[in-house]
Each structure stands twice: as structure tokens, then as C-alpha cells.
Amino acid sequence: MRFYxxxxxxxxxxxxxxxxxxxxxxxxxxxxGCEQNHLFQTRYxxxxxxxxxxxxxxxxxxxxxxxxxxxxxQLAEFVDxxxxxxxxxxxxxxxIDYMIDLLRQEGHDNVHGESVQVPRWxxxxxWARMIKPREKKLNILxxxxxxxxxxxxxxxxxxxVRNFTELEQKSRLIPGKIVVYNFHYESYGKQAIYRxxxxxxxxxxxxxxxxxxxxxxxxxxxxxxxxxxxxxxxTRIPAISITAEDADLFQRFSDRNEEVIVQIYSxxxxxxxxxxxxxxxxxIRGEQYPDEIVLVSGxxxxxxxxQGALDDGAGSFISWRALSVIKQLGLRxxxxxxxxxxTGEEFGLIGVFDYVKKHQNELKNYVLAMExxxxxxxxxxxxxxxxxSTSQCTLWEILQLxxxxxxxxxxxxxxxxDVQAFYENGVPISSLDTANDKYFYFxxxxxxxxxxxxxxxxxxxxxxxxxxxxxxxxxxxxxPR
Amino acid sequence: MRFYxxxxxxxxxxxxxxxxxxxxxxxxxxxxGCEQNHLFQTRYxxxxxxxxxxxxxxxxxxxxxxxxxxxxxQLAEFVDxxxxxxxxxxxxxxxIDYMIDLLRQEGHDNVHGESVQVPRWxxxxxWARMIKPREKKLNILxxxxxxxxxxxxxxxxxxxVRNFTELEQKSRLIPGKIVVYNFHYESYGKQAIYRxxxxxxxxxxxxxxxxxxxxxxxxxxxxxxxxxxxxxxxTRIPAISITAEDADLFQRFSDRNEEVIVQIYSxxxxxxxxxxxxxxxxxIRGEQYPDEIVLVSGxxxxxxxxQGALDDGAGSFISWRALSVIKQLGLRxxxxxxxxxxTGEEFGLIGVFDYVKKHQNELKNYVLAMExxxxxxxxxxxxxxxxxSTSQCTLWEILQLxxxxxxxxxxxxxxxxDVQAFYENGVPISSLDTANDKYFYFxxxxxxxxxxxxxxxxxxxxxxxxxxxxxxxxxxxxxPR
Numbered sequence: 001m002r003f004y005x006x007x008x009x010x011x012x013x014x015x016x017x018x019x020x021x022x023x024x025x026x027x028x029x030x031x032x033g034c035e036q037n038h039l040f041q042t043r044y045x046x047x048x049x050x051x052x053x054x055x056x057x058x059x060x061x062x063x064x065x066x067x068x069x070x071x072x073x074q075l076a077e078f079v080d081x082x083x084x085x086x087x088x089x090x091x092x093x094x095x096i097d098y099m100i101d102l103l104r105q106e107g108h109d110n111v112h113g114e115s116v117q118v119p120r121w122x123x124x125x126x127w128a129r130m131i132k133p134r135e136k137k138l139n140i141l142x143x144x145x146x147x148x149x150x151x152x153x154x155x156x157x158x159x160x161v162r163n164f165t166e167l168e169q170k171s172r173l174i175p176g177k178i179v180v181y182n183f184h185y186e187s188y189g190k191q192a193i194y195r196x197x198x199x200x201x202x203x204x205x206x207x208x209x210x211x212x213x214x215x216x217x218x219x220x221x222x223x224x225x226x227x228x229x230x231x232x233x234x235t236r237i238p239a240i241s242i243t244a245e246d247a248d249l250f251q252r253f254s255d256r257n258e259e260v261i262v263q264i265y266s267x268x269x270x271x272x273x274x275x276x277x278x279x280x281x282x283x284i285r286g287e288q289y290p291d292e293i294v295l296v297s298g299x300x301x302x303x304x305x306x307q308g309a310l311d312d313g314a315g316s317f318i319s320w321r322a323l324s325v326i327k328q329l330g331l332r333x334x335x336x337x338x339x340x341x342x343t344g345e346e347f348g349l350i351g352v353f354d355y356v357k358k359h360q361n362e363l364k365n366y367v368l369a370m371e372x373x374x375x376x377x378x379x380x381x382x383x384x385x386x387x388x389s390t391s392q393c394t395l396w397e398i399l400q401l402x403x404x405x406x407x408x409x410x411x412x413x414x415x416x417x418d419v420q421a422f423y424e425n426g427v428p429i430s431s432l433d434t435a436n437d438k439y440f441y442f443x444x445x446x447x448x449x450x451x452x453x454x455x456x457x458x459x460x461x462x463x464x465x466x467x468x469x470x471x472x473x474x475x476x477x478x479x480p481r
Numbered sequence: 482m483r484f485y486x487x488x489x490x491x492x493x494x495x496x497x498x499x500x501x502x503x504x505x506x507x508x509x510x511x512x513x514g515c516e517q518n519h520l521f522q523t524r525y526x527x528x529x530x531x532x533x534x535x536x537x538x539x540x541x542x543x544x545x546x547x548x549x550x551x552x553x554x555q556l557a558e559f560v561d562x563x564x565x566x567x568x569x570x571x572x573x574x575x576x577i578d579y580m581i582d583l584l585r586q587e588g589h590d591n592v593h594g595e596s597v598q599v600p601r602w603x604x605x606x607x608w609a610r611m612i613k614p615r616e617k618k619l620n621i622l623x624x625x626x627x628x629x630x631x632x633x634x635x636x637x638x639x640x641x642v643r644n645f646t647e648l649e650q651k652s653r654l655i656p657g658k659i660v661v662y663n664f665h666y667e668s669y670g671k672q673a674i675y676r677x678x679x680x681x682x683x684x685x686x687x688x689x690x691x692x693x694x695x696x697x698x699x700x701x702x703x704x705x706x707x708x709x710x711x712x713x714x715x716t717r718i719p720a721i722s723i724t725a726e727d728a729d730l731f732q733r734f735s736d737r738n739e740e741v742i743v744q745i746y747s748x749x750x751x752x753x754x755x756x757x758x759x760x761x762x763x764x765i766r767g768e769q770y771p772d773e774i775v776l777v778s779g780x781x782x783x784x785x786x787x788q789g790a791l792d793d794g795a796g797s798f799i800s801w802r803a804l805s806v807i808k809q810l811g812l813r814x815x816x817x818x819x820x821x822x823x824t825g826e827e828f829g830l831i832g833v834f835d836y837v838k839k840h841q842n843e844l845k846n847y848v849l850a851m852e853x854x855x856x857x858x859x860x861x862x863x864x865x866x867x868x869x870s871t872s873q874c875t876l877w878e879i880l881q882l883x884x885x886x887x888x889x890x891x892x893x894x895x896x897x898x899d900v901q902a903f904y905e906n907g908v909p910i911s912s913l914d915t916a917n918d919k920y921f922y923f924x925x926x927x928x929x930x931x932x933x934x935x936x937x938x939x940x941x942x943x944x945x946x947x948x949x950x951x952x953x954x955x956x957x958x959x960x961p962r
Binding site: 075076080081082083133134136139147219220221222244245248249252256306441442445446447449450451 | 557558561562563564615617620685700701702703725726729730733734737787923926927928930931934956
């Protein structure tokens with residue numbers, strides 16, 4: 001039950017974000033015990049010390065006058081050209097074609113797409129407005145997999161609840177009404193359940209639609225979309241994200257016992273025919289241990305808002321570019337470095353599930369599954385799921401080489417998004433760790449654009465990501481599980 | 482040329498915000514010289530010391546368990562009921578009727594509206610989209626006084642400029658094009674000229690429309706409206722605010738020499754017939770010097786976005802409520818305390834100009850014209866325009882009574898918005914000074930709602946505003962000019 005996703009909340013599994021982890025399982029590793037770890041001291045540490053000059057070359061190269069800004073520029077060219085890339089659209093497939101061409105141009109090995117069947121949810125015309133006690137247009141975004149209103153306009157009074165307990169307390173008021181969830185936001189992980197399951201829970205009590213406060217600590221009238229799912233056997237009522245401001249407004253009217261009537265119109269629908277998308281794979285083939293794989297990844301699909309630059313264009317780009325930087329420098333890793341751009345992440349980690357299933361027999365060969373999907377702000381270091389003290393010491397030692405970019409922090413955590421599926425299959429996982437305090441301001445909004453990205457931070461993330469994945473691919477001894 | 486407005490930029494006068502003032506004229510007054518100021522020490526200081534218990538009562542009352550949150554609740558009831566209040570609309574006049582009734586209920590004296598002729602600019606349907614190199618809806622807001630597109634859709638390539646110098650350098654490219662201003666935002670005051678005059682300057686070179694980057698340091702795809710004016714004799718082309726994100730996108734396309742074509746449709750128009758609005762006046766009549774007036778004010782009109790809670794519902798509410806608090810406590814000021822809720826501020830300080838003109842002969846009797854129009858965040862103190870050292874020492878001494886709410890800072894500055902017109906007529910002015918670093922995130926956007934307001938901060942602003950205005954109305958000796 002450790003399933004976790006930044007971009008997607010799947011099923012009813014309880015999730016936790018980087019900021020609200022269980023402190024029993026998440027901690028900063030400060031090198032304690034490494035001095036006494038004989039295996040680490042005798043085998044791994046000397047190898048890492050030998051890699052110091054390569055890592056310094058990587059950092060110097062990425063941050064150099066000629067190279068700095070390249071990740072930013074290449075990402076901008078990509079997201080400016082395609083914009084958002086919703087799963088199931090031709091636009092996403094065109095962007096994948098573009099990436100396949102680009103990865104070939106960059107000299108990656110084994111460049112190919114691996115087909116995945118994906119659902120097709122389409123956002124049609126949608127609007128909502130308050131008509132009583134006064135007219136007000138509501139700035140909304142239908143949630144993923146939400147049904148529409150079947151060509152009708154739903155008009156109903158609202159019932160505002162702060163949580164599921166209040167939903168049950170007000171259950172007799174709910175039939176025929178629109179339930180508004182106005183939870184108190186503490187963290188993405190803690191309140192995501194309202195977005196994910198709010199519509200189903202309201203439908204159980206006879207609601208005709210659910211409007212859910214956007215999952216964010218900060219808003220400028222900003223609706224946030226995201227995935228929801230319907231429970232089996234409930235009436236599939238429209239599930240709509242409203243802004244924090246409108247949720248607050250409804251709460252105040254409710255507190256004053258003023259009736260609020262809302263109209264909703266939505267052409268959103270789940271298409272009957274599925275589509276085909278692709279996970280985009282490329283390698284630098286290992287010279288000595290080609291079957292052993294260090295995986296770097298991000299997801300190429302995005303929501304249909306903004307440019308998907310933050311979530312997760314940038315994560316994808318530092319991943320594939322890690323391989324490109326190694327190629328540029330003429331370095332030859334001993335293990336295979338693999339980049340995968342997952343598809344269908346926002347609709348439930350579809351690409352990664354498909355991949356893990358199809359590649360089940362190879363997973364024993366994966367050294368570490370790395371993923372960047374919490375933004376590319378100023379990097380702090382990485383997280384790592386492994387409990388083996390030698391592997392912790394090894395990654396910690398590698399991160400000490402990141403002093404030039406001040407990204408030396410190793411956090412032990414089992415968190416990941418797409419790569420969680422690897423963890424469930426025994427593969428250690430790692431995430432990029434950044435000063436991401438504004439991530440959820442932009443997440444799944446029209447504001448997820450290149451304006452959020454800082455070129456210098458991207459360079460630092462690039463240097464870190466490249467260095468760690470390369471170092472793991474270069475050790476004579478594989479990272480112990 | 483000291484004319485300044487937070488909400489409105491008028492004519493082509495260069496303005497400065499609280500954060501980018503000329504340090505020659507703006508400084509924090511720390512009481513230097515007051516020990517040696519005989520007049521202050523012998524006359525004013527003892528009177529202020531006598532007022533200490535009244536001020537403490539005011540603070541204790543406003544912050545008390547029973548009273549705290551009242552300003553917030555009353556403001557919320559007002560802005561929730563009326564929403565935004567654009568000059569020239571029935572909705573604004575209805576909200577003024579509501580205020581006149583409320584001020585009478587609160588027991589204010591002399592409650593009345595003073596009629597003012599106002600322009601009527603109406604926002605009709607408006608939209609814009611990029612159609613090349615790909616389709617993208619642009620999130621826009623037409624600027625005040627902007628003309629529309631006369632029932633047509635304008636379709637033209639864009640020319641991106643960072644400043645007026647680049648506009649001139651690219652002048653030969655501009656005929657028939659849409660000029661995009663993508664200035665580097667340093668402060669509201671420094672870059673407001675692009676919003677204010679960008680369309681006229683572009684029209685001089687033959688542009689068919691101007692799209693101006695929103696005036697903000699931070700955006701979640703947030704367009705900001707605001708006033709602009711046309712120069713005499715230029716073609717009145719549409720003037721449209723675009724988001725920071727879209728301005729950045731256009732800049733990147735421009736830097737790559739990629740042609741961008743945009744469509745604009747707008748039914749915005751300046752109506753031929755003017756409207757009538759009102760400045761809302763109320764008093765607590767002074768017991769000893771009824772003709773001497775301490776003025777507290779804010780503007781009741783807003784842009785037609787959000788709720789106008791920040792700009793300037795909150796400023797209006799702490800102003801009239803200063804009088805209500807004094808009434809509640811049964812205090813009887815020696816001078817008249819006057820509250821004015823200005824109208825037509827956003828369209829060029831229309832209400833205040835009208836008032837100053839009609840009341841020209843009384844202005845000698847105004848002790849201080851106080852205004853709150855930069856938000857009601859955590860209060861720091863007040864600004865004050867007066868150069869007389871005795872008046873500076875007096876206000877400084879009064880602010881030292883604000884220690885319980887940590888709002889003791891006196892900043893000498895000639896800045897104000899509506900009250901600037903008083904300053905030009907010799908009346909000293911004062912503004913509320915707050916930790917307003919996010920003010921321009923929300924200013925003139927759909928995000929200007931009660932969600933921005935913090936009840937506790939409003940209470941502190943209320944306590945400060947009430948205390949200072951009451952103290953000035955109570956001194957035996959009038960504040961020297």
C-alpha cells in the first residue's frame with residue numbers, strides 16, 4: 001500500500017507527498033555508519049573516488065558558458081511546439097514522434113516506442129455559473145474521467161461540506177443537490193482523496209454533481225484538474241474542480257444559510273474506443289554489463305492545460321538529456337543507462353504499469369529506477385528507497401560530489417510516482433528532490449508553462465541527474481539491493 | 482508631478498509604487514529631532530500621552546474576542562453580495578445604496594452621496610487566440626477605455642518588443658501588426674507606462690492592436706486589467722492585457738524567428754452617454770472643532786473582476802468602520818472624522834477630483850487626508866506626506882502607541898492614490914502601510930477576492946486606522962501643515 005503519485009492519485013489508496021511523509025520511513029541520511037561499513041569502505045568508496053573527476057567534468061560541462069541553458073532551450077522548443085499533451089490525443093503521439101527523432105539525432109541507442117493501450121477521455125465544452133444569490137461565472141476544470149451532463153444543463157442548489165464526516169452528517173440534504181467539497185488544504189497527499197473520490201462519495205448520497213476545491217495552497221482564481229475515478233455501481237455524476245476562491249465563497253454563503261444555486265454544463269466524456277500511445281525508450285548501451293540497467297525517467301504526457309512544462313516536461317527532459325550529456329562528453333558507462341518517457345501517467349500510471357508487466361522478467365537487472373516528477377526547482381539532492389546500508393552509503397558518497405551545485409542531500413524515502421511500480425516489484429527507486437514549495441501552485445493548471453522553469457535550476461538538476469545515473473552505471477560493483 | 486495611483490495610472494505622468502520610491506523623498510522617520518522640538522515636547526506630546534488610554538481601548542476593543550473578525554465579516558457580506566463594482570454600472574450604485582443604509586444604521590452623521598458624472602466603459606464579449614504556429618486560447622482582459630474590434634475579428638502577425646526603444650527600432654515592421662509588449666517587470670510604478678500608453682505608442686507606428694504583459698511579478702496564467710488612455714489623434718486600437726506566460730511564449734517564438742499570428746475579437750466600448758455615480762460621505766461631527774476634518778477613505782468602485790475585496794473593498798471598510806468603532810466606544814472626537822468612499826477611482830480618480838473641486842474652499846480645514854488602497858495585509862504603520870517636523874514627531878509619537886499590534890513605522894512619503902488630489906491642494910496625506918509584497922499578484926485580477934484577506938490582519942489595520950484618525954481628531958492643537 002505504498003503506492004504514490006504526484007500527478008495521479010489512483011484508486012483509493014492513501015498517499016503521501018514529499019512534505020507529509022511518515023517520519024518513521026522518511027529521513028535524511030547523513031552518512032552515519034558508513035565509516036564502519038567494511039564493504040562500502042573497501043569496494044564502493046574507492047570506486048566513487050575514482051569517478052570524482054568524471055562527475056566534475058559532467059558538472060563543469062552542464063554549467064559551462066556554452067552548455068548552460070541547453071535543457072531549458074530544448075524543453076522550451078518542445079513545449080512551445082506541442083503545448084499540453086493529453087493521453088489519447090494525436091498531439092501527444094506527434095510529440096512522441098518528435099522525441100523519437102530527437103533521441104536518434106542525439107545518438108542514443110535502441111530508440112523506440114513501446115505501444116500501450118490507453119483510455120480516451122475528452123474534454124468538451126464545459127462551464128458553470130452561480131445564478132443565485134447573484135450571477136457569477138465559475139472558473140472550472142472538469143476532472144479526468146468525469147462524465148459530462150449529457151447535453152443538459154444541471155441546475156441545483158449546493159450543499160457545502162468540509163470533509164467526508166460532514167458529508168455524512170448532511171446526507172439527508174444531498175439528494176438532488178450539488179455537493180461542494182471545501183476541505184482545508186494541508187498537503188496534496190492528505191486532501192487528494194476529495195478530488196479522487198469526492199464525486200463517488202457524493203453520488204452515494206444522491207448528489208447530481210460534485211464540485212471539489214482545487215488541490216493547492218495558493219490560488220489566483222486557479223482551477224486545478226487531475227484524475228478522479230468512480231466507484232463501481234455509483235451513478236457517474238460530473239466531477240468538477242472549482243477554485244479555492246469559489247469554494248471559500250460557497251462556504252461563506254453556506255455559513256450564512258444563504259441558498260446558492262449553480263448551473264453546470266459539460267460535454268466531457270469517456271470515449272468507447274481506446275487509443276494507442278507509447279513509452280519512449282532509449283539507451284546508452286553498457287560496455288561491460290549491458291543487461292544491467294540504470295533507469296532515468298519522467299512522463300511525457302500532461303494534462304490538457306498549460307504546457308506541461310513543470311509536470312512533467314522538465315522531468316522528462318533532464319532524464320533523456322542525462323544520456324545525451326554522457327554521449328557529448330564521450331563517456332562510456334559500464335552498465336546500460338536507459339531513459340524512458342512514460343505515457344499515460346496522468347490517467348493512472350498506464351505506461352509504467354504496462355512496461356513493468358511486459359518487462360517483468362528483466363526487472364532483477366534494474367539497478368535503480370530514477371524519476372523526476374516533482375518539478376525541477378533548485379535541487380537539494382535525491383530520495384532513495386533502498387534500506388541496504390551499503391547502497392545508502394554509496395549514494396550518499398556520490399552526492400558528496402555534488403557540493404559544487406549544493407545538492408548533496410540524500411533522503412531515504414519510498415516515494416515515487418511512475419517508478420513506484422518498480423518499487424512494488426523489488427527495484428529500488430529514486431526521485432529528484434528539489435526546493436519545490438511552489439509546485440502545487442501550478443500543478444495541473446493553465447499556469448504550468450515555461451514561465452515556471454528557471455534555466456539555472458534546470459542546469460543544476462541536469463548536472464545532478466546525469467552525475468548520479470552515470471556513477472551508478474560506472475561502479476564495478478552493482479548497487480546492492 | 483507627484484501624481485500617484487495604485488489602482489489607476491492617469492495621463493502619462495510617471496509614477497512610483499511604495500516599493501520603488503525615490504529614496505530622496507521617502508524615508509522612515511525614527512523620531513530624530515523630536516527631543517529638541519520644543520513645540521512638540523510642550524504641546525503635542527503631553528496631549529498624545531493623555532490619549533494613550535483611549536488608543537489602548539480602541540486596540541483592545543477591535544482585537545477583543547467579541548469584536549475580532551467584524552471588519553472581515555462585514556466586508557465579506559458586502560463583496561459576496563455585490564461582487565465587483567465597475568464604475569458606471571447599476572451594481573456599483575446598488576452597492577452605494579447599501580453602504581448609505583449601513584452607515585445610517587451604524588449611527589454615522591451626515592450620511593449622503595455626492596453625485597459625480599462618470600464615464601461608462603463596457604466590457605463585452607472578448608477573446609483572443611494564437612492560430613500560428615499552433616492553436617492556443619489566450620487568457621486576456623481588455624484594458625479600461627479600450628475600444629473593441631467593431632464586430633470584426635482582427636487577425637495579424639505579432640511583433641514583440643521589450644520596451645519603447647525596441648518599439649522604435651522595429652517601427653518599420655509594425656504597420657498592420659499586433660504589438661506585444663513583453664517588458665521586464667521591476668515594479669508596478671516603473672512598468673505601468675506600458676499598460677497605460679502602450680496602445681497609443683503602437684498605434685503611432687501603424688499597429689492594429691496592442692497586447693500588453695500583465696503588470697505583475699507572479700502569475701498563474703493571470704491576466705490583469707487596468708486603465709489605459711489614448712493619446713489625442715492616434716487611431717484607437719484595442720488594448721489588451723495578456724498573461725506573463727503568453728508574453729514569455731511570444732518572446733520565445735520571436736527569439737526563434739517563428740511567425741506568430743493572433744486573432745482578437747472584442748466588443749468593448751466607450752458608451753456615448755455618461756453615468757452618474759456618488760462619493761459616499763459620512764461623519765462623526767466634532768464636538769469642539771466641527772469644521773476641522775480628519776478624513777479616512779478608500780474607493781468603493783473596483784474593476785469588473787474578482788470581488789474588489791483587496792482593491793479596495795478592504796480599504797473602504799477599515800475607513801468607514803474607524804468611525805463606527807469610535808461610535809461603539811462612545812468616544813467623542815473634538816474634530817470631525819469624515820469617511821469617504823470614493824467612486825470612479827479605477828477610471829481615473831474621478832470621484833476625488835470632483836470632490837476636491839467642489840469642496841475647494843474647505844480644504845484648508847482638512848487636517849489630514851488618509852487613504853487605504855494598497856491592501857490590508859499585516860500593517861507596518863502609515864506613510865505621511867508632511868514635511869513639518871512637529872507634525873512628523875506627532876504622528877511618530879501616536880504610532881508608538883501601536884506597539885501592541887506591532888505597527889509603529891512612520892514613513893515619510895508623498896504617495897497616495899485618491900488622496901493625491903488633496904496633496905496637490907495643500908492637504909497633507911497619509912496611506913496605510915502594510916507588508917503588501919503580494920498585492921500585485923492579485924491586483925485587477927479575478928483573484929481579488931476575500932480569499933486574499935486575513936481576518937486578523939484586517940483587525941490590526943482597523944485598530945491602527947481608527948487609532949490614528951481618532952488621535953488626530955482629539956488633539957487640542959491641530960496637526961501643523
